[in-house]
Amino acid sequence: MNEDLRHLRAEGNIHVIESDAFARASIVTRLRRAGYRATQYASISEFLVRETSDEYGCILTEVHLGEGPGGFALLRAISRNPHPLPIVFMTASRNVRIAVNAMKLGASDYLGKPLDSLLLHSALDRALELDKQRLSSPVDVLPIVLKGREEIVLRGLAAGLCSREIAEQLQLSERTIKSSRASLMRRFSATSTADLLQRAAQLVDPKWQR
Template identity: 35%
Template sequence: MSATVYIVDDDTCFRAAIQRQLEQAGYRVVAYASAEQVLEQPPNENEPSCILLDVRMPVLSGLELQSRLLERGSTLPILFLTGYFDVSATVKAIKAGAEDFLIKPVQSDDLLGAIERALARHRSALALQREFDDLRSRFASLTPRERQVFVFLVAGKTSRQVADELGTTVRTIKAHRKNVMEKMKAGSRAELVLMGERLGVGTPHD
């Protein structure tokens, strides 16, 4: 799967040099000359990506951009680049979730290694999100009655107990249970319970 690196740096020469280096390494590169441009033309969150972000920039700093992106719900890993090591800025960036803090001029191996680690984390996050979206889609495919049965099963109720709760027969509940297991692609009751936990399904009376 291809990956994109977004470079945000107001230094034209440095930005161009890093872009060439990363493109030669096989990455797709999108370069921004300011933090404001990133907010105007946001990166694509749905493909493996990361952001190389300069700390010191006019108007909006790298740390301020990081904060704005987090407010917007961005999940892209951020690698900070700076020519001036600042302990307080480093601590603030890392606490806010920065992937790494690199000092200019950065060695090629260090840069590429940091980018690969960031991309690996984003790929994992995207895979988990796709799995969750698929799980929600399967749950949405259940009929209202099947959802009720799902919730009771997750709560540990037997078919007899569910039948009593819903005022129907055990045979009917077993049929609903079979449909639930098939639609949710659950191989066992335990797996169904885990799905319920991921979906945040509570008690039958929630």
């Protein structure tokens, strides 16, 4: 692990929300062994009443949380914040529609259980870096000029399309669209699709939105 990555994990904070106590403790232990700082919560309500700080971080949450509100409810709740924390979802469900809805609503990433360590660390590192950039970069310091494909992808996202749907319309690979989406996220220092669309709102033609 290089020094930059070591600092990224040590200085950010992973907010782990999982209703199952054993699973929650297990995830937090795994994260701390990998060098992450992690705070655990048994419910969305417990997370929302926490003392907030200016440190960067992200949320790692189960989609379905026992009898309380689920991860999507959290995503909707924090999306009202001008600068919401990135959310990485995890679930044992293999329902593709859940994954599509999660990304449409603005999730940073979506992971299947059992959690693969490589994919988990990659998703969390990416989310931490996005939030760190958000805190250190003013939103509108310089005008951003979009490249052709970036503008088309941005408009597709604004229209509520997922990467697969945009790829089908443009007859390109889904990987290519995801690469353009990731480039847009970096250029706008956005933490999620919802945050990206808010930051780039003036660049999106209203006729594409619905």
